[in-house]
Amino acid sequence: MNDPILAIRDLKMHFPVKGGVFSRQVAAVKAVDGVSLDVGRGETLGLVGESGCGKSTLGKSIVRLLNPTAGNIEFEGADITHLSQSALRPIRRNMQMVFQDPAESLNSRLSVGQIIAEPLEVQGIGTRTTRREMVEQLLDRVGMPKSAAQRFSFEFSGGQRQRIGIARALALNPDLIVLDEPVSALDVSVQSQVLNLLLDLQEDLNLAYLFIAHDLAVVKHISDRVAVMYLGKIVELADADTIYKNPKHAYTKALISAIPTPDPTAPKDLVRLEGEIPSPINPPKGSAFGHRISHPRYEETIGMDLSMIEIEPDHWVAADPCCLSDEDYAKVR
Amino acid sequence: MSENVLEVKDLITAFRMEDGEWLRAVDGVSFRVPKGKTVGIVGESGCGKSVTAMSIVGLLPKPMGHVLEGQVMFKGEDLSKADHDRMHEVRGGEIGVVFQEPMTALNPLHRIGKQISEALILHRGLSKREALIEAVDLLEKVGIPAPERRVLEYPHQLSGGMRQRVVIAIALACKPDLLIADEPTTALDVTVQSQILDLMKDLQNEMGMSTILITHDLGVIAGHCDEVVVMYAGRVVERAPVREIYASPLHAYTRGLLNAIPTLNTPRKSRLNTIEGQVASIKEFVSGCRFCQRMERTGDTLNTRAPFVEISKDHWVEACPKCVDKSILQNVH
Numbered sequence: 001m002n003d004p005i006l007a008i009r010d011l012k013m014h015f016p017v018k019g020g021v022f023s024r025q026v027a028a029v030k031a032v033d034g035v036s037l038d039v040g041r042g043e044t045l046g047l048v049g050e051s052g053c054g055k056s057t058l059g060k061s062i063v064r065l066l067n068p069t070a071g072n073i074e075f076e077g078a079d080i081t082h083l084s085q086s087a088l089r090p091i092r093r094n095m096q097m098v099f100q101d102p103a104e105s106l107n108s109r110l111s112v113g114q115i116i117a118e119p120l121e122v123q124g125i126g127t128r129t130t131r132r133e134m135v136e137q138l139l140d141r142v143g144m145p146k147s148a149a150q151r152f153s154f155e156f157s158g159g160q161r162q163r164i165g166i167a168r169a170l171a172l173n174p175d176l177i178v179l180d181e182p183v184s185a186l187d188v189s190v191q192s193q194v195l196n197l198l199l200d201l202q203e204d205l206n207l208a209y210l211f212i213a214h215d216l217a218v219v220k221h222i223s224d225r226v227a228v229m230y231l232g233k234i235v236e237l238a239d240a241d242t243i244y245k246n247p248k249h250a251y252t253k254a255l256i257s258a259i260p261t262p263d264p265t266a267p268k269d270l271v272r273l274e275g276e277i278p279s280p281i282n283p284p285k286g287s288a289f290g291h292r293i294s295h296p297r298y299e300e301t302i303g304m305d306l307s308m309i310e311i312e313p314d315h316w317v318a319a320d321p322c323c324l325s326d327e328d329y330a331k332v333r
Numbered sequence: 334m335s336e337n338v339l340e341v342k343d344l345i346t347a348f349r350m351e352d353g354e355w356l357r358a359v360d361g362v363s364f365r366v367p368k369g370k371t372v373g374i375v376g377e378s379g380c381g382k383s384v385t386a387m388s389i390v391g392l393l394p395k396p397m398g399h400v401l402e403g404q405v406m407f408k409g410e411d412l413s414k415a416d417h418d419r420m421h422e423v424r425g426g427e428i429g430v431v432f433q434e435p436m437t438a439l440n441p442l443h444r445i446g447k448q449i450s451e452a453l454i455l456h457r458g459l460s461k462r463e464a465l466i467e468a469v470d471l472l473e474k475v476g477i478p479a480p481e482r483r484v485l486e487y488p489h490q491l492s493g494g495m496r497q498r499v500v501i502a503i504a505l506a507c508k509p510d511l512l513i514a515d516e517p518t519t520a521l522d523v524t525v526q527s528q529i530l531d532l533m534k535d536l537q538n539e540m541g542m543s544t545i546l547i548t549h550d551l552g553v554i555a556g557h558c559d560e561v562v563v564m565y566a567g568r569v570v571e572r573a574p575v576r577e578i579y580a581s582p583l584h585a586y587t588r589g590l591l592n593a594i595p596t597l598n599t600p601r602k603s604r605l606n607t608i609e610g611q612v613a614s615i616k617e618f619v620s621g622c623r624f625c626q627r628m629e630r631t632g633d634t635l636n637t638r639a640p641f642v643e644i645s646k647d648h649w650v651e652a653c654p655k656c657v658d659k660s661i662l663q664n665v666h
Contacts, residue, residue, distance in 0.1 A: 050522040051493075157611055158378075187377040187549060192593040192605035199602055214522060217552075221595035222602065244597055258527040260552030262594055264575045273524045 004038035005176055005208050006062065011035045011071035013054070013061045017281060030280050031057040033232035034071070036308075039176065044202065044209040046223030046240065048216055048255065052277050054232040055212045059178045062210065063097045064088055076175065093123055096169035100181035102161035106153040112139075112164055113149030119171045138167040142197060159190030166197065176208045183218060195222060216259050220244055228252045231288040232280055234308065235323070238315040248311055250323040251289045290322025297321045337406075338511050338543045339366040339389070344403035344413075346381075346388045355401070356615050358384040360567040362403075363641070366511065371537065371544040373558035373575070375551060375590070379612060381567040382547045386513050388413070389545075390428055391420040408510065426456040429504030433516035435496035439488040445472070445499055446484030452506040471502040476532060494525035501533065508540055515547045530557050551594060555579060560647070563587045566612055566623035569641070570656075573648040583644060585656040586624045622653040630655055 013032035016025040031054040039045045049055045061068045064080060072081040080091055096119075099105035106115055116135045120126055126134060136146045142163040153161055162182060169177050179198070183191040199222065201207060213219050219226060219240075226243045228236040228251065236249040247253045254273040277292070278284055284291035286301030301322055308316040309332040317324065319332040346359040359381045366372045374382045387393045388400050389412065405412040412423065424430065432438045440448060449471055450464035459467060465484065472480035475498040488496055497517060504512055514533065518526035534557060537544055546558055554561055554575070561578045563571040563586065571584040582588045592606035599605070610627040613619075619626045621635040632655075639653040642665050652662050 050524060159611070188551070188590060189377060189593045189608040190611075192595070193607045195595070196604045196607060199604060216523065217595050217597055217599075220597055220601065221599055221605070240601060254524060256597075258523040259597065260523075260527070260530075260550060260556050261596060262551040262555045262579065262591065263596075264555045264579055266555070273528070 003041070005041045005076055006037075006039040006210070007074040008035060008037045008062065009072050009074075011058070011061060011073065012069045013057050013066055014069040027281050030232050030283060032061060032068075033280075033283075035229075035232075035234055037227060037234065037237070039208050039210055040224075041175070041208055042202065042206040043225070044211055044223045046219035046226040047210060047212045047229060048214060048219050048226060049229035050214065050255075050277055052280070053229045054280065055229050056180050058229070059097070059180045059210060059212050063092075063095055063178050065097070089123070092119075093172040094175045095178070096172065096174040096176075097178045097180065098162070098165050098169050098182050101185055102158065102165045103154070105165055106161060106168075108152060108154050110152075111149065112151055112153055112156075115153065115164060116149070116168050116171055119168060123172060125172070134171070135167075138170055141170065141201070142167045143193075157190070158186050159194060162186065162194055163197065166194075166201070170201065170205075173205075174207070176210070178210045178212070180212045181214070182211075184213060184215065191218070198222065216244075216255055228255065231277060231283055233288070233318070234316075235289065235318045235320075236316065237308065238317075242312075242315055246315075248315070248317040248324060248328050249289075249320075250293070287320045287322040290320065293322070295322035336368050337365040338368050338408060339545075340404070340406040341365070341385070341389065342404045342406065344385065344388060344405065345401045346384050346393065347399060347401050348394075348397045349399065350397075354616075357401075357618070358567055358615065359388060360618075361638075362564070362567075362569050364562045364569060364572055366543045366545060367559075368543055369537075369541050370559040371534075371546055371557060372560045372562060373554035374545060374547045374562045374564060375549065375554050376564035377549060377590075377612065379615075380564040382564050383515055385564070386430075386515050386545065386547055390424050390430055390513065391415070391417075392424070392430075422456070425452045425503075425509075426507045427510050429507070429509035429512045431497075431500050431504045431512065431514040431517045433519050435493060435500045435520070436488065438500045439496060441488050443487075444484065445486055445488065445491070449484070449499070449503050449506055452503055456507040467506070468502075471506055472499070474536070475499070475502045475505075476528070477502075494521055494529065497521060497525075497529055498532070501529070501536075505536060505540070508542070510542055512537070512542055512544045513547070514544060516549070517546070518553065519548070519550070526553075533557070551590060563590070566618060566626075567615070568623065568651065569649075570624065571650045577645075577648050583648070583650045583657050583661060584624070584653075585628075622651070622656060624656050625653060628655075 014028040014030050017027040019026040047055050060066045072079055113135050116138055117131045120131050135149050139146055139148055144163055183194050211222055223240045226240045227234050230251050236252045286298055290298040290301055306318050306320045309319045311317050311332050321329050342363050344359055344362045347355040347357045349355055362385055376382050389405050400413045446465050446468045449468035453459045453464040453467055468484050469480045472483055477483050477498055518529050558575050561575050562569055565586045571587045589608035613626050619635045621637050625634045634653050634655050639651050641649055642652045643649050650657055
């Protein structure tokens, strides 16, 4: 990709597991284990996977709410992997995050106006009066009345709170917003309103989104490209239409076939997926998904390089004999 | 015409506020569950679907919640008039209940085996030993690997999907005539969700029971129900066989809900249809059409509640002249 706004290379985020008498580190939770991704300017990259696959951890490490264990994150050409919190402050103007649960991510002791103005204050932008005007503009931008500024976030419904969260993220006029399950807690009718808002904002402001979610239909709708994550690793990455029409990885296929369709006449050619995600503390040594489905070729994959290969132009998939058809595997090996 | 296991007639459930006011969370709801069938209740949060379920099994929060009017006819007996002891017999015996969050439904201090045996000892009079053997069988039936080991484990040792299987095992322990599942898969991942729904369907066919499946997800309803009841603001606005509800929805709210969800066929990044406005607060509910209230319409429909009429065989709709096409209503009179 030419000049991506965000480039992640081999990012790892491991959490220590302590135990024993002296609380020594006895193991590590490999929440994110070697992820490389690019997000282009004005692009939406969708990130899907089951709970526990590390997608939220990845989002948090990108905005540096976590300190990555290894790898690097380049944002707008600058390496931000190990920047200190104070050095990060100017970067954060251009990179914001919206969380899943707006009830928890908005301070209930501050008025909505104060919540939205806070990032402006922290960055020292504007005076008290100009900030008030900016807040009103932002509220208007996300489809809320100006009068909301004087009220508290808990006075609003879930959908409106998420709008407030989005207004706060927009305050600094960022180039990239990491959206962590922004619509999962909302009712369908409200969900569509928020998705439309996100699409409008992207069009008007040329925003890039990293859209993290587990609802594949929603992700497909909003994304340009989609990355599928499984147990800390990206297993497939392609254009959104391609990945749904022509998935290569067995896990992607299973995820897509599990989407409940609102059509009672739809044929059910369900790929039944047995078992659940293994623990990231002691992940299987070979292909993690091959292990889950007890694939006969699992033993072969131990010690094998299962990194992503471009199987077709701009369509990347893990070169894993357990997860690809024989024909596809022949193309990548 | 097959017989109905359950018939809910004009149910009104209200909560008494501190100031003595009664708020009707369920306001005149009627539907039935034919033997061996699955009826889905769908609606947005706060529409009264869970309160309806709680009213059926007598689990309304006391002392505020009361069934004010109406009947809950279960196999010819009106459960709304049944006393505490009788309801104790019914719950877990003839009616099994599965709630959304499996962690809160299980007691963290007791082993899985004990929690399943409890129902068997209480309702079927088995000895402890017999009950434990039966518990192992049940766990096997709901697809838990190594059930003889799992009966000795505690809930926290299981994953979310496994826990929900245990809750289903408990609900099914006494071979109930009716299973009420309130958002049974909302807290679970898509792949696990489809496993659980398929499991429920298989067990239902095997045991010949009837099911009420409560969900906000129209996708889930489509694949797993025979009939659908659409609730809005404490009332049923439409009720029909599943194919009809998707092929020819009559009420504006049902249509709005169906149009709001993105599917894999929705053109990418197109703006989704939305339902304008928001559900009014329960304190402000009008006596007439509450969807007209949401649409900020004025006039008669807000003051008089439209009758619930049968448009075609088993397809019922609240006949608000502003929410249902006139041409359809003409044929009824």
